Amino acid sequence: MRRALLYAGVAVGALVMLFPFVWTVITSITPGAGLGTPDLIPDEPGLDAYRTLLDAMPFWRILANSLWIAVASTLLQLVTSAMAAYAFARLNFPGRNGLFLVYLATLMVPMQVLVVPLFIEMRELNLVDTYAALLAPSIASAFGVFLLRQAVAQVPIELDEAATIDGAGHLRIFVSVVWPLIRPALATFAVLAFMSSWNSFLWPLVVIRSPELMTLPLGLSTLHGQFTTEWDVVMAGSVISIIPIAVLYLAAQKYVIQGVARSGLK
16 A cells, blocks of 8 residues: 555656646647647647747757757866866865865855856956857866765775776876766766756856857747747747757666665765
8 A cells, every 4th residue: 555655656746747848848839829738639739839940040050059068068077077076085185175165165156146257257368259158167067076076985995006006096097997986976967067058048148149159048038029929939949958958868867876876875
């Protein structure tokens, strides 16, 4: 009986979580749909909203912008965060703990507070309205350093000592010993970093002026009219924007579950 109630609760929770996505898909294929809840089975479903979306903007260019910015940002954060995490977990240097606390303190500073100084910095470097400006704030991540430091700390120090006896330096230990053993944490952080960059709206809105440099959230915002909005078209763009995140999560699902499970056991 208890197991049946548990499964029923999980099923209800899954339905609640999936409903917004289902509602988005149904709205996108319902011509002229508004913000109200559409019929679960539209009378005359169609793909006109998707065709309108492709005609209303350079959609594929905008999608490519978001994709490569998110991928580049994720890779940069993985490398810089993992290297910093190794330094904080394995190297003894003066002020290590104090510097790590400073890193953690930056997590409490919201992005809205940093927008103005970051924009001034980009302007002084003549990077406004460039791809470099989109990437610059996401080269490093304090949260990534914190998450990966915990993973590196769980790797037995004896492996480092054995590699040192074989003549390995810190770089080789990091690449050959530590990096493969923290793959679940890396996959978890990769999904979170990709989602953060993919869904970023405020920073691209501030720093980008040219339509050809727009990212997907910024491009979708242009579909909102001053007086009326074609919500089926907006939802069509939203459906497409969900696909890359879903594919990434499904590809990394095994490692993400391992990372969460290991964190829960500690």
